Amino acid sequence: MFSEGSHFFSERPLTISMILGGLLLFGILAFLKVPVTLFPSASYPGLSVSVEYPGADVHLVEETLTIPIEEMVSSVGGIEEMRSFAERGRTEINLEFQKGVNLDLKSLEIRERIDAVAGNFPREVHKPLIFQYDPDQKPILIISIESKKFDFITLRSIADHEVKSYLENIEGVSKVAASGGKVREVLVACDLQKLRAHGVDLQEIQRVIQANNQSASIGSVQKEGLKYNLFLSGKYRSIREIQRQPIFSKEQNRIFYLEDVADVSFSFQDEASASRLSGKEIVSIFVYKSSVGNILDIAKAVQGKLEGLKIPDVDFRIVYDQSDSIRKTYSNVAVCFLAGVILMFVLMQKFEKNAFTDTRLTILLQFPLNFFIIQFLLFLLKVEFDLIIAGAEIVGFGVWLFIYKFLCERKDPGVGIFKFRNTLGELISFVIVVLALCLPLYYLDRDTGQSTLRLGVFLSLFVSLSYVLFIPLHASIKMVRERYFRSYHSVPVANTVQDKPSRLIRPGNRLFAILYIAILLFGVFRLVQANKELFYSAESKRIIGYVELPAGFNFPQTNSITKNIEAKIAGTEGVADVTSKVEPGHSLLVINVDESKSKPDDLIQDLRKNIGNVDPAFCYFSRESEGSRYKEIRMDALGDDYDKLDSLTKDLANRASDLLGTSDTVLNYKSPRDELELSLNNNKASGSSLNHSEIANFLKTAIQGSVVSKYVEENRELDIKIRAKEEFRNSVTSVERFVVKNQVGKYVPIPEVSSKTETKSPARISRKNKKRVLSFSLRASEDSYRALQAKVLDELNQGLPENYHVELGRSVEKAIEAENRLYIVIAFSFLLIYMVFASYFESLTRPFEVIATILFVFFLNLICSSLLFGKISLPVYLGLLLTIALVSFQILCLGKILKDTGSGFKREIYLVLCALFLFQILFSREGGRFLMELETTLLLGIGLSLAFTPSIFFRFEEFFRRGQSLELRPLPIQNQEPVFFEEVKPPIKKAKKAKKK
Template sequence: MTDLKVFFREHILSMSMLFSGFLLFGFLAFFQVPITLFPTMEYPGLTISVEYPGADVLLVEELLTVPLEEAVSGVGGIEEIRSYAERGKTEINLEFRKGINIDLKSLEIRERIDMVSSNFPREVHKPLVLQYDPDQRPVMILSVESQKFDFAILRSIADNEVRRYLENVEGVSKISSSGGKVREVLIGCDLQKLRAYGLGLEDIQEAVQHNNKDASIGAVEKSGRKVQLKVFGKYSSLRDLQKQPFHSKELGRIFFLEDFAEVSFAYRDEESSSRINGKETVSVFVYKSSLGNTLQIASSIRQKLEELVLPDVHFNVVYDQSESIRKTYQNIIICFFVGALLLGGFWYWRRRRGRDENYITLFCQLPLNFFLVEFVLFISKIDFDIVIACSVIVGFALWLIVYQSLSKDEGVFSLQNTIGDFFSLVVIVLSLCLPLYYLDPDTGQSTMRLGLFIVLYLSCSYFLFLPLHFVIGRIRALLIGSYVSVPDFYKNSDVLNSNFSSPFRFNWNVSERVFWGLYIIVLLFGLFRLVKSEKELFYSIENKRILGFVEFPSGFNFPQTNEVVKKVESKIAEAEGFAEITSKIDPGHAFLVITIDESKIDGDKFIQNVRASIGDISPAFCYFSRESENSKFKDIRIDILGDDLDKLDELAKNAAGKASKIPGVGDVVLNYKSPRDELELSLNNNKASGASLNNAEIAGFLKTAIQGSVISKYVEDHRELDIRLRALKEFRNSKQSLERFVVKNQVGKYVPIPEVTTQKESHSPTKVFRKNKKRVLSFSLRLTSGSYISVKSNIVQELEKDLPENYYIEPGRSMEKIWETENRLYGVICFSLVLIYMVLASYFESFKEPFAVLFTAVLPFFITLSAMSLVFGTLSLPIYLGLLLTISISCFHVMRILKTGEAIGSGFRKRSAIFGILALCIPQIVFAREGGRFLMEFELTIIVGYSCSLFITTKALPYILSGPPRLVLRQAQDGSP
């Protein structure tokens, strides 16, 4: 110790430069480290997407989905296969085990796909293998506004200018537009005139595509120079398109497109809408990838919008998920600095004077260690998140405890004499925080980060305290000159102690039998609360936004959907506490983002009022949830597996009805749409072959005639408009129109549709869902009370009753993960206690004393667990993290008692530690705002746990060391000591 002091005193300048270097590198890293709210992990999933234009749902399932599932199911590491088939497309989502190398698996998947794709029909597009992201909610919503342009131009700007300009932002997975009107060039054909001129729709498509293009011919010589020769053929006006010439062999003359078609500017049939507070607008929705950083994306989007200068157009950010992150960190920073001021004021008040290097050193260690943590994050390429913020804040508080326990009268400590104690504490923290990560990386990532960065903070504080202490003393001497150091408070603790009233100062004299009776009661009650408490070991941040969803049965078009959603919006706007609503409406579905004023009404109460106000809007269904609850872990998915789609539909509806009546269940939502009514055209292959037609030609003609096909692009004012080919409305407005359709075959003859097809009314699924190679339909429910364990024991068992043979119910994968994590949690706690026992056995070189430490440490743990679960109702992630540190503090406390006779000391030092930590944390606990609940629960758990540790361990340790009464009696009878 003396050698170190001499070394530090002789190398003050070197130490100063070293600390300055730490601060400099950490300061530079601070601006480079991305900030996020919670730890992000790459989702171990891949999506196989294949398109088969025009193919029916069941045909897609048979020809594409089933063969692909069989091909990839043998790939190792797959935990679940979910797929769906819809008209013209299939997607297969593969979820792998955590830690799987997705890049290698994607190569193996592609090889297996290539083996089966050669058997696909020629019309099938090449299969795509993409990374799967389960979270498809927008992180930003922008409105495009203008006083000069109408909605059609604004929608064109959103599609052609804004969306393309923002698509290259790093971390953005998709950008979509909604609202307004999409302008296009419509070629509406008179099918009777078209037939009279001897043409078909495919002839128009071919002529427009071939003529609406420029071509580079080559180079020609002019005046001794080579000049590039180009042919410009693109339509420069609508008149050019109307005068597109056609030659009729039957009539033997040339005529124009306008002779048999109406060519005009038109608006595409409305398919989406967007509104803000009931006012129609054009909106742009920004989605992020699974590893995208919300803050960086939002910042980049805002910067690019400032750079995107469009005359008479401005952008308004109506929804920004990053605002919650910013407010969270603003609240944390403000509360922490207020707490630091209170802590400094408390120390100054207790010392009467504030000139003491020990306290200055402790405060200076905070920014130094913070920037060291930032530097480690930078070189490790880890984002700064709220768990790391907790590590820094709680690491500072924990260091105050450790410092006061290890320091001596002069306020410093000897590395040589305390390294074993400190190392044991570090290993205990890691033993508690690391095991869960190896069992479940999703849940364990936060505990691992907390443990590692608290250990990093403590290690930096422990090893850098002495050199920093001497540097600060030298700097004060140079700046102030000679001064008299105020004696450390430990020297006069008895004097101070006599004038200080403590809540801990009372005698606790109970018999051993009473103590052990109380011990067993606390232990059993704590175990009961551990098992019965609802566990939410995932991330959740409260905010003022509520998400709404309006779902319609199959077959609902956009006008019908839009009309109902308008009524829902008006009811929401009338509710107390309403502030703003943004909506996105699609056919059969609507998504609402609602902002409320929580100073007027609580979010849950607002949801209840809105539900009552809206009432029954059958056949539509409307449900709401807080944005913080809209994670994949909050939705409890129930899957019903079987073979027959109609039977599955019946079972799913019956099961959803039963689930809605079970106590504790709130909203119940079907995750599929019932089969829709449709008119089925069955092709007679013999007749079609005799008429020189095939299925693809007939399907292509009907799709173009009824729905319309985009055949080319028209440029107007540097903006591209679609050129859509379609039959006039009178040829496609009823079922009878099909009987008048004629198709031009390969030899130029016209074949009526009814001659080669038969009509039949039927219903078919819009999508066929599959799970692990079996058909499945599912519904989701949300709990209003109870725990996930009650879901497994009550809901699933209730729904399994009276199921037909070969039909069964399974909980969704997210639900299974919660149960698995909860079951593993008990094993992890036991495993961690075994590791701690091994550490303590090495520390004490004894088999007995570690039991005394553990038996004493579990008392504060279970008392704190019981208190927090009763106060908050759940065992949440921050409470669990706080409980881990409670065990660490208790073990460290008992270790110091057994080694030195006191842990944090008696009298003043004990009270100084607890009140100092209270001063640091009380602002966050009392004034927790949006996003602050996570840290509030975490800090409150630590304070309760630390207080219990100070009181319980000191009072309970003598009883535990003496052993249970029967053991003591037996020892006395045997004459043993």
């Protein structure tokens, strides 16, 4: 079949050229449409239930909402972990499900269960909301809004009412938030004494404004045969209309105006956020992406919309863009790969002395052809192009060079081009081995195995395309050369096969056995003990800073402390600029690094030194790339009593920090804050014709304020807020002077129906799997997660009170689970390799020779790579898998031709591959470290395989044959055909054969 195909390729080269050209064109078109990202994105399998209970304190929310909902949803199948929190006025229950669960069906099931219990909730409780959530959300874009004409008030209004709504409908955007500036509102500041003198209260003022600030459609009337819609316009058109709003007093039986009892004016909302760029106050827009959003697509869409949003005298500037890292990553990868290809062909030119010009050109053109064909397949399958696929194609190109050279090493190499009929078995076996290595981990853990699966599938696809399209492409190039470039010719290359196996490892059997066992034992030790990070994100030159303050710190206090920290950061050498987002109790800092002056890791240490002690705040820094992967050790302390749990958690955090030797300890909760608690006397309240809801609503409106309606000014809506004047709410004693109008129109002082006590109350009560929990995190630990579990967890659980214990956070548990799966996957992969070779050789014993050889090279490469990088990361693991596949392929070729390739052949192919990957390894700038680790591990594996595989394989072949009824011939000497074993056949069979003849 293949011989006929070869004739077809030689007879119809122009047809083949047009087919290949058509595939190339479709691939180029698809390349423009395929989404690009750094790493595979996966939807987080989580659902969240959110319920609001206005006015309820933390404990009431926990008892009334959180616990009943937990009891109802905990029996839903597939829940990995349930975390919830209760805070003033609301609760949220976050459910993490097993991978592959249909969240739409689970959402319906949870809705049914919550509806069953919602009938017991108080009337004030809002309808529960169920939505999908992602626990690791951070801004991907920060947009500065600047103007020389408008002040911060106008800029913030533009951000809230024009920019936010304009960007929120972009696909993949989960949230758009504005920060900085001041938000205008219409404030109705009521004098409580004047209200009481006129016989009205805050609720009546609220009802009057709501009833008189609305329009209504009345119906229609006819006039002279025409139909007119009747519309009643009642919206306030000026601030004066609000001030002159009439109010009827039943007690005085007269009408008075709102301005008689309240100051109505334009004001600003209480500041709750700020944004700065290098110390300068700005108005910013923060854009967040959903778990499945594409950063490049979102950034492109945002830039396009900002260009189309023409607002006079307003400029938009993107001060932070995560997509820059992606562009720099692929630019760096492309430049390094191109430089590597050029250097590779310079070496090939030197080694082959202008030989095989057609073949060399074919190999060069295979990469763009395969690249665009794969782009076309990605477009059809609706799969994003990421760094894993790019790495599979780049590494696949190097692997194909390795495979091609071995495929051409045959007794009858012809003109140096392999033949389908005698090489298909090795190629298919190689692809099966690669898939057997890469598929199992995906079935055990899709998050960890997704990258492994992509690398295996697309590398196998690249190599298969190279194999299948090599002869057609070569025929097309030859046709072009013969017709248009007759002076251009190709020369066959000499066979480099030598007749004796490599002598690199030729010690005695006992010494070899000791060496082999030592390598295996130390390799297993490194596999178990080395720190494993089977996740990855491209490194970035930005640093993310976090400022956390204890509970009770308001915005002005947080803003003042953050300003001081920003000034110290800006004064540190190596800092280009700092962008901040400040909110009550915490701040986010994005720091750009000037690479000419400092490296990010060194700068983090300088920042910590310059900032020093900033008590009561806690400030820590991390690389931007570390935010999306797990770089902190989170631990959960579970118990019943919150105060006791708070004290225990602080002590546990200090003990854990001492055990691990790290100074960065972060409490992931706010300590209890001072509160003034009003305890309502139900008997007195009922006797005064009051209830809990009426008192709570009055106090909330008087102190915090309530938005009762909207005022439209120049097509922009402003809140109309009602609250008491500042002198009635500026101190603790103000509460004692409050009076509430009851249902019969009498005023009741608050102290008559309640008692006041000062206490401490948690800002938030967190729960894990239906038990109260407080968490702390330790950062920058180099211990493996298994060592952490053995060294820290058992130690912390000693001496704890009954019903109190410490657990690892879910992220650490996942890392340990992934490590356990890794051992299973490696064992399972070797079993699959045994089955592949058993079917290839049609033997149950010969695969053991292959496995024994692979184990030696695999563990030797693991030792070298783990010591070089200090850990087994995802790219190192992928490089080890590819090493196994290449060793397997080399053994296939050795087993078929029974010869070892010459040292010159090995040296040339290894130098060519080193040249291809050299620039990526040496210049692994932003985003290139993933490929650097992968390619370095692969080059180590190829070097070890070329050096040791033939000797070890032939030695094990000899060893295994001695244990069978086989007669071994001596090792071949030079110029002798190498036959390593011959089966001894019984004499009776020879007699039968002679008789038949």
